[in-house]
Structures are given as C-alpha cells and as structure tokens.
Amino acid sequence: MVAEQLEIERKFDVDGGFAVPPLDGVPGVAAVAEPVVHELAAVYHDTPDLRLVRARVTLRRRTGGPDEGWHLKLPAGAARRELHVPLAAGTDVAPAELLEVVADLLVGEVPAPVVSMRTRRVVTALRDDAGRELAELADDTVTATVPAGAGAAPAVRTWRELEIELVDGPETVLAAVGEVLVAAGARPSPRASKLALALSSRLGSG
Numbered sequence: 001m002v003a004e005q006l007e008i009e010r011k012f013d014v015d016g017g018f019a020v021p022p023l024d025g026v027p028g029v030a031a032v033a034e035p036v037v038h039e040l041a042a043v044y045h046d047t048p049d050l051r052l053v054r055a056r057v058t059l060r061r062r063t064g065g066p067d068e069g070w071h072l073k074l075p076a077g078a079a080r081r082e083l084h085v086p087l088a089a090g091t092d093v094a095p096a097e098l099l100e101v102v103a104d105l106l107v108g109e110v111p112a113p114v115v116s117m118r119t120r121r122v123v124t125a126l127r128d129d130a131g132r133e134l135a136e137l138a139d140d141t142v143t144a145t146v147p148a149g150a151g152a153a154p155a156v157r158t159w160r161e162l163e164i165e166l167v168d169g170p171e172t173v174l175a176a177v178g179e180v181l182v183a184a185g186a187r188p189s190p191r192a193s194k195l196a197l198a199l200s201s202r203l204g205s206g
Contacts, residue, residue: 002097032124035122038121039118041062041118047112057102070094123138134167140160142159
C-alpha cells in the first residue's frame with residue numbers, strides 16, 4: 001500500500017550551538033508543544049552515477065520515528081511529493097511500486113545503498129488556539145556516512161539543520177517562523193535534501 005502526501009517545508013542551516021528561539025509569539029501560533037526526540041536511521045539508495053539525486057529525487061529506507069518505512073521524494077514545484085511504503089520484514093530491496101515511479105530515470109539500473117545516516121531529531125509541534133497542529137519544527141543533528149569506494153576510505157560528515165514543515169496550517173506560518181529563525185542566526189538552506197549535502201563532493205557542489 002502506497003501512501004502519498006505533499007511535503008511543504010523550509011530548511012535552515014545552523015551551527016551546533018544554535019538556540020531555537022521562542023516560537024509561541026509567531027503570528028497564528030498560540031502554543032508550542034513539549035519537544036519529542038526520535039532516533040532515526042536511514043539508508044539512501046541510488047544508481048552508481050547518482051541519477052536520482054541529480055534529478056532531485058531521493059529514495060530511502062528509514063527506521064525509527066512515526067513514519068518509518070520506504071520513502072520516495074519527488075520534486076513538485078516548490079514542494080515535494082512523498083510516497084511512503086511500510087517496511088517489509090527481512091528485505092532491504094526497494095519496493096517495486098516505488099521503483100516503477102522512477103523507472104524512466106533508472107533505465108534498468110537497480111538502486112543500491114549510497115549513504116547511511118543517523119539523525120537525532122527533536123520535534124516541536126506548533127499549534128493554534130484551537131489546538132490544531134499548524135506545523136512542526138524538526139531540529140536535526142545528522143551523521144552521514146558514504147561507503148568506501150575504489151581506493152577511498154568511508155567519508156563521514158556531521159551537521160545540524162532545522163526543518164519547519166506545514167501540517168494543517170497556512171504557508172504564512174512557515175514564512176513567519178522562518179523570519180524568527182533567521183533573526184536568531186539560522187541560514188536558509190540552498191539544498192533540497194540531506195542526501196545532497198552528504199554527496200556534495202561527488203555532485204560537485206562542495
């Protein structure tokens with residue numbers, strides 16, 4: 001069973017010592033829930049020439065958190081279309097129903113692991129005065145490992161980033177929260193995904 005949603009979010013790069021500012025004063029936000037911590041482990045799959053990530057597509061198998069499973073993310077204008085399939089016991093092979101969606105990109109190639117990531121995610125829900133969840137802020141500390149290649153050792157990279165994702169609120173909430181984060185020292189991220197940063201040396205982007 002494939003579930004689908006439209007992911008509308010904004011990403012920000014922050015330093016390790018960044019302090020998330022109070023967000024209960026953001027227009028429309030009446031309450032900020034207690035943070036919830038998730039420990040996530042993900043393996044990203046792609047072709048040897050990284051044709052998925054070059055097309056701004058990500059395919060991953062993730063455990064931990066409320067949405068563990070296989071995720072396929074596709075560009076959809078300024079947003080991203082996300083397809084989700086639950087984990088099947090005992091398999092590390094991407095589900096056929098997801099591979100079919102990107103068959104034109106794969107052209108017969110079978111995606112294999114290219115990056116593994118561990119993320120400590122601190123999630124804070126932002127609610128209106130009726131208790132409706134408008135958006136959630138994810139404060140992620142990420143460690144990404146690119147496996148060893150021919151003659152090269154594994155590459156490990158660690159960073160911290162923030163994601164503010166729309167849940168059931170207007171996009172103006174994202175803009176307002178973003179302004180508060182930037183005023184506190186956060187920097188809007190130019191990347192579409194964590195995978196793009198982990199593979200930046202192979203993609204020629206830093």
